């Protein structure tokens with residue numbers, strides 16, 4: 001089968017994924033499932049993997065390269081291990097990105113992302129930028145009738161990551177309050193739709209790109225700002241002192257030290273994008289009682305909830321499709337923000 005594989009890290013991002021013929025994965029354990037990939041979302045994490053941001057955390061002493069990237073996968077069940085009972089060949093499925101064990105205490109509490117023994121196909125082991133990939137039965141959600149893998153693949157990570165952060169924000173802010181979204185890309189546009197259907201708060205969308213601002217307008221953002229140099233003043237004026245919650249979907253290139261300044265007293269920052277370093281004077285934390293935390297992907301049940309919102313037509317993925325052969329073009333266009341929403345690879 002064809003697969004797009006990474007052979008070396010490069011902070012300058014000049015390397016390309018190699019499209020190769022490799023052996024298709026086979027079942028080697030009773031709980032495994034082979035999925036024929038229908039589509040796989042292209043994620044900023046893929047760029048960060050190529051840059052080598054994850055190298056020290058994941059590779060340890062040796063190197064995990066080469067392997068196939070792609071962790072936002074949906075498709076059709078191709079083959080199942082002997083213990084698999086909940087899906088059968090031909091079923092359309094979306095794949096939670098983290099193969100949690102189901103046995104450890106964190107898993108028992110439902111905190112899939114805290115699993116002590118989890119594996120993340122596409123980060124350190126073969127993922128879905130290929131014709132087939134291997135996951136476990138426990139990661140699969142059957143798609144609702146009429147929903148295609150192509151229409152939802154990035155929900156597997158971009159979608160639930162945005163959903164989890166938006167759900168946290170919705171619980172924190174009362175109707176009439178303000179939730180600010182920094183970055184209306186693949187995640188931000190999903191968070192915006194989720195908030196429109198789960199929160200009475202007013203939504204402020206911030207993005208430099210006119211196409212992203214237009215998408216935010218179409219999706220019902222109450223206030224749209226271009227992220228210019230006077231952003232802090234604009235937000236304070238529009239909100240009467242600052243946002244109640246800000247979600248930073250960028251987390252690098254300078255946003256990480258603007259986002260917390262957009263909060264009002266008692267406000268909360270939820271960091272989703274990453275790559276930068278947050279530097280906050282302790283006096284700011286004390287005097288303004290702001291809270292700063294992160295949000296990591298999402299649990300299995302959060303993906304189930306998101307797929308129900310999607311099935312009801314309330315949250316849709318805006319995406320641009322590329323063939324597997326054109327994946328390096330997709331990566332280049334992603335870096336240059338040549339498309340709105342998500343880029344999706346179709347093998």
Ligand SMILES: [Zn+2]
Pocket residue numbers: 042043044045071072157158
């Ligand atoms: Zn992702």
Ligand SMILES: [Zn+2]
Pocket residue numbers: 100101102103104105106107114115116117118
């Ligand atoms: Zn576990």
